[in-house]
Amino acid sequence: MTPLSSSYRAALSMAAKDALVRRRRPQQLPGRTVVVHDHEISAELAARYARMFHRNGPVLDPTDLPSVLVHVASFPAAMELMADPDFPLPLLGMVHLRNHVVHHAPVPAGTPVEVAASATRLSPHPSGTTVDLVVTVHGPARVNRRVDDSVNGPTGGTGELQLLWEGTSTYLAAGVHLPAHERPATAGHPPFTAPQLTAQWRLPASTGREYAAVSGDFNPIHLNPVTAKLLGQKGMIAHGMYLAGRMLAGREPAGAGHEWEISFATPVLLPGTVSLGVVHADHCNAEVTTEVTAWNGRTGRPHFTGSITVPGSGPGQRSGPG
Amino acid sequence: MTEKTSPTSANISAAPQDSPRIAAGQPAIAGGEVRQAVIIGGNRTPFARSHGAYAQATNKDLLTSALNGLIARFGLQGERIGEVAAGAVIKHSKDFNLTRESVLGTSLDPATPAHEVQIACATGMEAIGGLANKIRLGQLDSAIGGGVDSISDAPIVFNDAARAVLMELNRARTTQDRIKAVLKFRPGHLAPEAPGTEEPRTGLSMGEHQARTTHQWGITRQAQDELALASHHHLAAAYDRGFFDDLVTPFGKLTRDNNLRADTTLEKLGKLKPAFGRFLGDEATMTAGNSTPLTDGASTVLLGSEEWAAERGLPVLADFVDFETGAVDFVDGKEGLLMAPAYALSRLLQRQGLSLQDFDYYEIHEAFAGTVLSTLKAWEDEDFCRDQLGLDAPLGAIDRSKLNVNGSSLAAGHPFAATGGRITATLATMLHEKGPGSLGLISVCAAGGQGIVAIVRGR
Numbered sequence: 001m002t003p004l005s006s007s008y009r010a011a012l013s014m015a016a017k018d019a020l021v022r023r024r025r026p027q028q029l030p031g032r033t034v035v036v037h038d039h040e041i042s043a044e045l046a047a048r049y050a051r052m053f054h055r056n057g058p059v060l061d062p063t064d065l066p067s068v069l070v071h072v073a074s075f076p077a078a079m080e081l082m083a084d085p086d087f088p089l090p091l092l093g094m095v096h097l098r099n100h101v102v103h104h105a106p107v108p109a110g111t112p113v114e115v116a117a118s119a120t121r122l123s124p125h126p127s128g129t130t131v132d133l134v135v136t137v138h139g140p141a142r143v144n145r146r147v148d149d150s151v152n153g154p155t156g157g158t159g160e161l162q163l164l165w166e167g168t169s170t171y172l173a174a175g176v177h178l179p180a181h182e183r184p185a186t187a188g189h190p191p192f193t194a195p196q197l198t199a200q201w202r203l204p205a206s207t208g209r210e211y212a213a214v215s216g217d218f219n220p221i222h223l224n225p226v227t228a229k230l231l232g233q234k235g236m237i238a239h240g241m242y243l244a245g246r247m248l249a250g251r252e253p254a255g256a257g258h259e260w261e262i263s264f265a266t267p268v269l270l271p272g273t274v275s276l277g278v279v280h281a282d283h284c285n286a287e288v289t290t291e292v293t294a295w296n297g298r299t300g301r302p303h304f305t306g307s308i309t310v311p312g313s314g315p316g317q318r319s320g321p322g
Numbered sequence: 323m324t325e326k327t328s329p330t331s332a333n334i335s336a337a338p339q340d341s342p343r344i345a346a347g348q349p350a351i352a353g354g355e356v357r358q359a360v361i362i363g364g365n366r367t368p369f370a371r372s373h374g375a376y377a378q379a380t381n382k383d384l385l386t387s388a389l390n391g392l393i394a395r396f397g398l399q400g401e402r403i404g405e406v407a408a409g410a411v412i413k414h415s416k417d418f419n420l421t422r423e424s425v426l427g428t429s430l431d432p433a434t435p436a437h438e439v440q441i442a443c444a445t446g447m448e449a450i451g452g453l454a455n456k457i458r459l460g461q462l463d464s465a466i467g468g469g470v471d472s473i474s475d476a477p478i479v480f481n482d483a484a485r486a487v488l489m490e491l492n493r494a495r496t497t498q499d500r501i502k503a504v505l506k507f508r509p510g511h512l513a514p515e516a517p518g519t520e521e522p523r524t525g526l527s528m529g530e531h532q533a534r535t536t537h538q539w540g541i542t543r544q545a546q547d548e549l550a551l552a553s554h555h556h557l558a559a560a561y562d563r564g565f566f567d568d569l570v571t572p573f574g575k576l577t578r579d580n581n582l583r584a585d586t587t588l589e590k591l592g593k594l595k596p597a598f599g600r601f602l603g604d605e606a607t608m609t610a611g612n613s614t615p616l617t618d619g620a621s622t623v624l625l626g627s628e629e630w631a632a633e634r635g636l637p638v639l640a641d642f643v644d645f646e647t648g649a650v651d652f653v654d655g656k657e658g659l660l661m662a663p664a665y666a667l668s669r670l671l672q673r674q675g676l677s678l679q680d681f682d683y684y685e686i687h688e689a690f691a692g693t694v695l696s697t698l699k700a701w702e703d704e705d706f707c708r709d710q711l712g713l714d715a716p717l718g719a720i721d722r723s724k725l726n727v728n729g730s731s732l733a734a735g736h737p738f739a740a741t742g743g744r745i746t747a748t749l750a751t752m753l754h755e756k757g758p759g760s761l762g763l764i765s766v767c768a769a770g771g772q773g774i775v776a777i778v779r780g781r
Contacts, residue, residue, distance in 0.1 A: 055522055197534065197601050198655035200525040206483075206510060250523075275601070278654040290654070297601060 004076050004216045007083035007091070025088050027178055029119045029131065034077045038112040041065060041073040046109045048214050052242075053249035064106035067252060067260065068245035070137060070165050071101065072215045077117035078133040078169065088122060089131055089173035093232075096240040097130065098170040098263045103256045105139075105164045113139040114161060126186040128174040137165040164256075192265075192302045194295050195277035201246060201294075203238055205271040211242040222270075237267035243274075243304055247292050253310045262306035266296070274303055286312025349460020359454035360781065361640045362631050364747020365391035366621035367573035368580065369735035372473035375576050376618040381410045381417060384573070385424040385470040388620035388740075391571030392466065393429055396624055396636055402431035404462030407449040408622070409439040410470050411738035411769075414477040420470075439739075442768035443689065444647070445469045446742020447776060450623050451645035463630040467746075469739025470620035484511035521769065523653050528660070528769060529690065533599025533608050535658030536692030539699045546612035546691035547591040550732045553688055557729025558584035565728055569747050581615055581735040598690075612691035617735030621743030623750075638781045640750035640762070645776035646670040652771035657710075660693045662773035663765040664700045668711040670775050678717040678763075682756050682780075683724050685745045687766040688731040697765065728752065742766055746778065753780030 043062050049069045050060035060066075082091045107113065114137070121132040141162035177183055208222030220227035221237055228236045244262045252258060268274055275297035281289045288310050294303040348354030367388050370376040376384065385408060393399055408421040417423070422436035439449040450467035457465060480488065484507070491503040520527050536546070560566060561578055570578075596606035597613060624636075631638050648666025650657040663686075671678065678701060686694045700706045701717040708714070728748055731741060742764075749762040760780035767773040 194601075196655060197526070197530070198524060198653075200530070202525060280654060280656070 007079040010083045026086050029122050033116050033118040034080050036077050036115040039115050041109050043109040056249040062109040067101050067103045068241055070107045071167055074115045074135050074137050077115045078135050081119050095172040097172050100261045101167040102259045103165050106256045107164045113137050126184055128172050128176045129178055130172045133169045135167050139164045195293050197275055198278045199276040201274040203272050207238055207270050211239045236270045240264050247306050251308050258310040260308040264304045265302040268303050351459040351461055356458050359457035359642045360638045361750040362624040362636045364623040367619050368576040368578050369617045369619035370580050372616040372618050377474045380475045381413055381470050381472050382424055384620035386427040387573050388622045389428045392622045399429040403434045404464045406436040406466045407439050407453050408468040409445040409739050411442055412476050443738045444766045444768035444774040445739035447766050447774040450746050453625055454642035457627055464626040466622050468622035468743040471737035471739050472618040473616040474618050529598035531659035532690045532692050535696050539696040541692050541695045543607040549691040550612040553729045553732035554583050554586050557582055557733035560728035579734045582733050614731045614736040617737045619737035619740045621740040623743050623746050639754040640781050641779045643777040643779050647774050650771045659771050660767035663767050663775050664697050667775045681763045682760040683752055683762040685749045685764045689767055749778050756780050
């Protein structure tokens with residue numbers, strides 16, 4: 001897979017070139033799907049990822065990798081699409097708005113998986129245009145695991161690939177308005193009221209550099225306050241997916257089958273302290289949803305909201321023989 | 323192995339009444355009767371606010387001093403004590419055998435074994451309770467339990483990144499490898515990490531956790547300040563009438579706990595700004611005055627069997643009756659961090675067939691005034707007792723004139739692991755003064771959502 005750094009380099013030179021020749025990007029999404037066969041997430045990368053959250057996360061199970069690590073390992077396929085000169089939105093300056101992941105089954109380290117990335121839903125947004133990057137990870141079906149037939153259809157013998165993980169990342173190209181689209185009115189933000197404080201993250205200045213070293217996302221806005229300011233940020237900011245990883249650390253069920261979502265509001269400046277409120281809501285159908293809200297305790301502005309839904313531990317699910 | 327010492331299988335498996343072969347006085351662990359574990363006395367250093375009077379003293383200095391005072395009080399020089407158990411919540415890794423090293427620095431027989439205990443602020447209680455159980459089972463005839471803590475002697479460690487480089491350097495076998503490792507040093511590696519009082523899973527300090535609990539239980543600023551005031555006045559009065567003469571041995575320049583403010587008033591306490599729960603805005607109530615400060619100090623308690631005490635002509639203050647440890651799910655705020663004793667107490671009372679009102683004295687550790695008041699309010703609360711403790715009726719209110727009558731941590735300070743020993747020795751002395759059969763209750767909350775409650779009976 002193309003490393004993220006070369007995607008960024010390509011995008012940077014393309015942006016410069018576009019500016020010089022006043023090239024107009026195409027108005028449609030590329031129809032193609034980037035597929036990477038036999039992609040392996042190394043146990044070494046998994047170990048480095050787990051070390052970032054070792055104080056809160058569970059002991060790493062190499063046969064059942066954390067959701068955000070799967071994102072880290074598979075997202076370069078989507079970047080390849082976004083860095084393409086024919087992608088309708090410029091990669092540089094894109095803002096990460098939202099992530100939604102359905103983690104159907106465990107993704108193992110050191111096992112070939114198939115990664116596919118496509119772009120959908122090019123949509124107008126009050127401040128620009130949004131796009132969804134959908135990444136799927138398929139792997140060998142595991143016979144001994146509970147398989148969700150409604151998602152995969154009946155799985156047969158060995159050799160068939162099963163959908164293990166699918167993630168949708170929504171990005172906003174701020175200030176880019178496609179002529180074919182009508183610009184929607186700016187929706188007024190409802191006033192944010194912080195929930196009850198249950199935790200606090202103290203993020204040191206090195207947070208962005210540490211996550212970059214693991215994820216390969218060396219976007220300068222995360223690495224150094226000077227480069228971040230040059231790129232229009234108020235200062236060095238945390239990677240959105242670092243925040244997602246930290247939110248999920250210790251909260252993902254063994255054996256997967258969960259679904260999670262995170263929506264970003266304002267960036268987390270580094271170094272910084274994030275206030276968090278966690279609420280558990282039990283659904284009647286035995287699912288358990290954990291709602292996480294993060295905000296700046298000083299300014300009272302929201303950083304992100306997220307939720308994790310895990311299959312319930314009601315009778316007949318975990319208990320019983322075998 | 324000799325015939326005499328190898329136990330027969332009957333000794334191990336049979337109950338006492340079925341086994342005529344068990345001689346009188348056989349230890350309970352070998353089939354005999356369970357016996358009483360008695361509290362003979364205690365000794366502690368005065369407690370000092372951290373980075374003050376004991377800034378130069380180490381954990382070992384403090385614990386050794388507390389042990390020496392105990393040895394002197396009870397003439398234990400050269401005595402082989404069955405076991406010494408103590409601990410420190412914050413200690414250097416080089417102090418892995420802190421208690422044994424301290425014992426070796428005293429005049430106790432060097433054949434006295436020692437071990438470390440650690441359950442945060444309840445360390446002293448666990449040390450004493452575990453030893454009492456061994457005495458009851460006949461495994462020990464005598465024991466010393468206690469604890470020590472010194473924030474002034476806290477270990478400062480390199481951060482994880484620096485440690486990784488140092489470890490690599492340590493593993494390097496060739497000059498080339500060593501150079502490679504050294505080149506990985508970065509300026510940021512020099513930033514040391516001091517131990518915090520933050521809960522690792524939430525990143526919130528204990529005070530921030532308690533601020534939420536205090537708020538949820540609707541505990542007022544006034545009620546907290548009144549409890550703090552009472553603690554200072556009670557402790558000062560106890561010192562003045564010589565109550566601590568048998569319990570405290572001077573250390574350094576201190577003869578009394580230097581956090582004690584005998585002349586404090588509600589007015590002075592009322593002027594302090596909130597220190598915790600700033601997220602609550604105007605509703606923040608916890609100040610430096612109604613929260614315990616970080617403190618240095620050590621405490622010890624001498625335990626034994628009745629026979630052991632009688633043979634040496636030692637006093638018997640009280641029986642250590644029973645203790646129970648609790649834990650709560652605090653991580654996402656389902657329960658307050660320091661509320662575990664509220665749960666443990668219900669089980670302990672049930673086991674001993676007692677009600678909350680059966681006690682002559684209550685020693686509830688004042689981590690924060692809010693902790694004591696939230697716990698008391700929970701025991702009075704019908705919903706809490708029904709939904710959380712599974713009881714038909716609330717445990718009820720206590721007679722507040724029996725609570726912390728000789729002061730507690732708000733006045734004395736709270737060197738984490740030393741608090742259990744302070745409370746146990748203080749309560750045993752009070753119960754002995756009260757008379758045989760009087761009952762005392764101890765409740766100590768601890769980090770990690772844990773806590774220990776214990777029952778002591780006067781002799």
